[in-house]
Amino acid sequence: MGRSIWGLLGIVLLLIGAMAAKDRLIALPAPPAHAAPGQFDANRAVARLAFILGDQRPHPVDSADGDAVRDRLIQAMRGVGLAPRISDDFACNGFAHARSVSCARVRNLVAEIGPTSGPALLLAAHYDSATAGPGAADDGIGVATMLEIAANLRGRPLSRGVIFLIDEGEEAGLIGARAFLDRDPAAARVDAVLNMEARGVSGPAIMFETSRPNAAAVALYRAAASRPLANSLSADLYGLIPNSTDVNVFKARPWTILNFAIIGNETRYHSPGDRVEALDRASLQHMGDQVQAVTERVLENGLPAARGTRLYADLAGRALIALPLGFGLLLLGILLVFFALTSWRRGALGRPLAAVAASLVGGAALAWLGQFAVGLIRAGDYWRASPVVTTSAVYASAIVAALLAIRAIAPKAGRHRLRAAFLLAFTIVGAAISLIAPGGAIYFLLPPLIAALGIALGRGRPAIETGAALVAALALYVSFGPALGLFEVLLTDGPFWVFAPLGALMLLPWLIELPQLVERCRPLALPGAALLLIAWTAVALAPAYSEDRRQRMTVAYLRDGGTGAARWTLSGDGARRPPGFDWRREPLPWSPAKRWTADAPRDADGGAAPPTLVVLGETRTGAERRLRVRIQAPGADQVGLFAPAGSPLLAAGAPGFVQRFGRGDPDDPFVLGCGGRSCDGATFDIILRGPAPVPATLVATRFGLDIPRRPTRPPLAAPQYAPDSRVLFTRLRL
16 A cells, blocks of 8 residues: 555656756747848847837836837837838827727837838837836837838848837837728838737747637638637637737728747736846747748738638647538537547446536635635745745645545546547536637647547557557647646736636546556545645745746826825735834725825825816707817826716717727726827817716826835835826716
8 A cells, every 4th residue: 555655656656856947848949149141140139129218217108218219119110121100199099908008109010021012011019118117028128029021121122011109109009000990191001910919028039919710810820820820719718708909909800810929937027127137038039930931921922812710729739620610519519429429328328427517626626725825825826936836735725636536436436438528528628718719729639539449449458548548548638738838827916716626627637547647545535634734834935026027016106186084095016014104905086996094194295286177168068068188297207087987978089089998897997098298288189978977086197206114015015007107086077
């Protein structure tokens, strides 16, 4: 018995190690020391980026630092043979799924090469940064990629035009993209777009979004990319979340679209850590290689004529598998029926199937309990510095749950019946996921197909079925393992326990091959509990933050322009709040979102004047009112006009650029936002329904917090998503 326990423990540790290393299957080559003529050179591209960013200050839309970056960017564009023209628009953009309209003065840079008539390929990126960081990755990686490709295309005879759009205002609400689409004549020639983005500073460049239907885009990418990284599951899931890039604007046109991004180490995203020295050059090389290859493919062969929708997934970044959606769903249905019949014939529909289901549910339950227990003694994102420690504990929980479920529910089932039960459960999960995200079906076809062939060919020859089952398990690890690793990176804020069932689907095929070893290990509960205690204790003891992965914390000073009452606010993960203040949780005056707040001295910001709104005129058309207003907010870097949820606001924006408010969440306030210097004195139109006055709050934000006795961040904390700021607000009625 002792040897059995140690043997099982060794296998369990090997499986945990394999899960921790699954993303290592995607290995990015380093940039070439000496690039061949015409080859993408990340070292050369990052040198241009360093020049453009200068002293690496944040350069948000319509700011003085943005002006300096734009001037250097124009120099760099001319240096690679482009002749940029500058547009100048005060534009606005709305969102179909959010109750917000964003406006700003944007100056896009547009350059064209090749034929000046006929269809053109658009390469797109943005040069404005988030308000809290210098944007070396977001979206310096796109700018650097575009300039290097332009340098490599210089002097070539081109069969079609290439338009380089480096827009402003993406971070403020995709405003530059909206101005290009609605106002720039070059948009009329575009039939395909390659957009480049970042949600981190490292990792492979993922092609995470396509135009819909996607057949032409997938065919183009598959034919061009030598190291593809993409899957239709992530594309479908991305469409279900509120994140957005300039592609959200471009999707209004029937263009063939590919959207690329890196997502490694999100802790530096939209923070002071998004610097040139933190940008992984291998990531830039991978981005550049892919986008240049697709560009050259379009120039040589045009766009594919493929129609319909495809399922697709890469195999560890080495090849891309694609097949028609209808065929894939039909094949998944056939496999589900096959394994249902196989399970029925083998008597696996009872206890064996229940054991597999209990493994999935039990793994999630144990992982949730582990996270909950650690959360009782550690506040905030305690996994931030070393997420692999937490994911390893999650997968240890999945393994223990699976072993206990098999032992308790189906101890005598044997691998013959457990295999059938697992494959039936696997295809059921695939069918369920396909109802929400049809692209997910791609991961539930190859492994069960291999296993099904083994069952069909292995009648009377168990070794064939066993061999096919192991090959299927390996195929699942190679195909889905890296994708699961990328999903872990995307869900960097947790909860991590949701990965336990997905991990169990990868681990169960290996555990099912150990029934005799499990049977000899009596009892399993005690060693399983010991493993979980060790795994989650490691999570509790691992450092929460590091120099590379800092705690998220932004400090702001809020003052009510009417009453003069002031408070400090913290936005972040809530851990290790600055000492010396009586912190409490309460909502912001204009939003139900709660933050940590503490009393602050009045007029600590020097008594700056609060923002005001002047009604210039009002017209009525039936039940609708149109207000023309002017916002006055001297010195403000951002302005927001907030109306409570349920307000009868219909549309808002600058004259000539009025946009409708989207649906949004019923609890969300309505927001008319404006970014940059030009917001002070800007004129807006607001359309409301009904004659009743609407309460609103006008909020003016000034970046920077040079105020004495302000809360001091811990050493390993930094602003993220928003800089430290001074905020003045005024209550009014529309």
